[in-house]
Amino acid sequence: xxxxxxxxxxxxxxxxxxxxxxxxxxxxxxxxxxxxxxxxxxxxxxxxxxxxxxxxxxxxxxxxxxxxxxxxxxxxxxxxxxxxxxxxxxxxxxxxxxxxxxxxxxxxxxxxxxxxx
Numbered sequence: 001x002x003x004x005x006x007x008x009x010x011x012x013x014x015x016x017x018x019x020x021x022x023x024x025x026x027x028x029x030x031x032x033x034x035x036x037x038x039x040x041x042x043x044x045x046x047x048x049x050x051x052x053x054x055x056x057x058x059x060x061x062x063x064x065x066x067x068x069x070x071x072x073x074x075x076x077x078x079x080x081x082x083x084x085x086x087x088x089x090x091x092x093x094x095x096x097x098x099x100x101x102x103x104x105x106x107x108x109x110x111x112x113x114x115x116x117x
Contacts, residue, residue: 001027001106003113005095008068011115022113025056027106032113040075048073049112051081056110062087063101065094065113072114 001024004012011018013029021032036052049055049064049072056062062082066072070093082089090100094113101109 001101001104001109003098003101005065005068005098005115009116011094011098011113019115021115022111023054023056024101024109024111024113026058027109037075044073044075046071046073046117048075049078049114050075051077053112055081055112057081057085057087059108059110060086060088061110062089063097063109063111063113064089064091065097065111066091067094067114067117069093069117071117 002014006012009019011022023030023032034047037047037050040050041047064074074091079089094115097111097113101111
C-alpha cells in the first residue's frame with residue numbers, strides 16, 4: 001500500500017489526495033470521525049484519539065500517525081484497549097507512520113492518521 005505524507009494538512013493514499021484525518025482498515029480508507037472524541041477537547045487542548053472512536057482494532061498492530069508535529073493526544077484508554085487486545089500500538093508522527101505503511105499489503109494495514117498539527 002502506498003501512503004505519503006504531503007505536508008501539513010495533506011496525505012496521499014494509493015495516488016489519491018486527502019486533506020482530512022483518515023482511518024485505514026485492511027486497505028479500506030475512510031474519513032476519521034472525531035465527533036466521539038470532541039467532548040475531551042478542552043481537557044487535552046486538541047481533539048484527542050479516544051476509545052469512543054471507530055478504531056480498526058483487528059490484527060496485531062495499529063499504527064497511529066500523530067500529525068505533522070506529533071501533537072495528536074492519545075487517551076490512556078486507547079493504549080489500555082490496545083494492550084487488552086494484545087495489539088502493538090505504534091504511535092509516531094504521521095510522516096513516519098506513512099513510511100511504516102508504505103510497502104505493506106493492504107490487508108495488513110490498520111491505521112489512524114492525523115494530517116495536521
